Amino acid sequence: MLNKYARAFFTRVLTPFAAFLLRRGVSPDAVTLIGTAGVVAGALVFFPRGEFFWGTIVITLFVFSDLVDGNMARQAGISSRWGAFLDSTLDRVADSAIFGGLALWYAGKGDDNILCAVAIFCLASGQVVSYTKARGEAIGLPVAVNGLIERAERLVISLVAAGLSGLAAFGVPGIEILLPIALWIVAVGSAVTLGQRVVTVRRESAEADAAGSGDRHSGAGAT
Ligand SMILES: CCCCCCCC/C=C\CCCCCCCC(=O)OC[C@H](COP(=O)(O)O[C@@H]1[C@H](O)[C@H](OP(=O)(O)O)[C@@H](O)[C@H](O)[C@H]1O)OC(=O)CCCCCCC/C=C\CCCCCCCC
Ligand SMILES: Nc1ccn([C@@H]2O[C@H](COP(=O)(O)O)[C@@H](O)[C@H]2O)c(=O)n1
Ligand SMILES: [Mg+2]
Ligand SMILES: [Mg+2]
Numbered sequence: 001m002l003n004k005y006a007r008a009f010f011t012r013v014l015t016p017f018a019a020f021l022l023r024r025g026v027s028p029d030a031v032t033l034i035g036t037a038g039v040v041a042g043a044l045v046f047f048p049r050g051e052f053f054w055g056t057i058v059i060t061l062f063v064f065s066d067l068v069d070g071n072m073a074r075q076a077g078i079s080s081r082w083g084a085f086l087d088s089t090l091d092r093v094a095d096s097a098i099f100g101g102l103a104l105w106y107a108g109k110g111d112d113n114i115l116c117a118v119a120i121f122c123l124a125s126g127q128v129v130s131y132t133k134a135r136g137e138a139i140g141l142p143v144a145v146n147g148l149i150e151r152a153e154r155l156v157i158s159l160v161a162a163g164l165s166g167l168a169a170f171g172v173p174g175i176e177i178l179l180p181i182a183l184w185i186v187a188v189g190s191a192v193t194l195g196q197r198v199v200t201v202r203r204e205s206a207e208a209d210a211a212g213s214g215d216r217h218s219g220a221g222a223t
Helices: 007-023 028-049 052-063 065-076 081-107 113-138 151-170 175-211
Strands: none
Touching: 007 065, 028 052, 028 065, 028 081, 052 065, 052 081, 052 151, 065 081, 081 113, 081 151, 113 151, 113 175, 151 175
């Protein structure tokens, strides 16, 4: 949903910045790499220590690089398969660090095994949700579904809640409850999204096989 409705807005807002970086000789790949490194550092340095406010600030500063890199590539006319691969692969790395950082907090000082498990579920289910689309497309299907919760929703729900929960350290009472609520929402939403995508791939593959237009064995041996 955000990908559909918010992307146009952020494209407009970020285009001048993307153009500025291109003029300075920065490449889209460099933005992809530095943005991911910033997200990973913010998530793994701050979240395991329960410093959710500053962790979210650092992550937010870097996570928008994921919208800038593609914008730069398109402006410069250098969008590439390699860039698409790098972008998607490093998305998975960034997401692992965010939910891994939260899981580490609950496994340690946060001392809550259930929320640790929920954070791990968010990490794993988010990766599988993305994999369904990548694998479905790799076997030649359109995978014409996004589902309830895409990556942008997973990030916005989790980061807004983490940032606000972090205000507890500044004396805002009761606000830390937002992070567990958000993790449960992302976990349930990801499970629903996974179901939606699997059902779609099942239907599309049956239709393609019946029409004889799909190669039944296409990519079957790959993982
Ligand atoms: C009192 C202060 C407290 C501090 C609060 C701090 C708040 C900051 C909070 C949040 C900011 C979160 C920003 C998150 C931005 C996310 C941007 C982003 O990276 O989006 C990526 C997304 C997808 O891009 P791609 O096409 O490159 O990725 C594809 C995708 O990953 C697919 O995954 P799948 O969907 O299948 O799971 C993969 O399959 C595919 O491989 C991959 O290529 O881009 C978009 O979706 C574009 C839309 C982005 C919209 C961002 C909206 C941010 C909106 C609001 C932030 C509002 C903050 C308000 C805070 C208020 C707090 C009081
Ligand atoms: N280093 C990069 C990053 C991205 N691309 C291209 O942009 C597409 C992703 O766009 P976003 O707005 O979601 O970032 C990606 O599929 C590539 O075509 C690139 O070329 N190099
Ligand atoms: Mg990107
Ligand atoms: Mg991306």
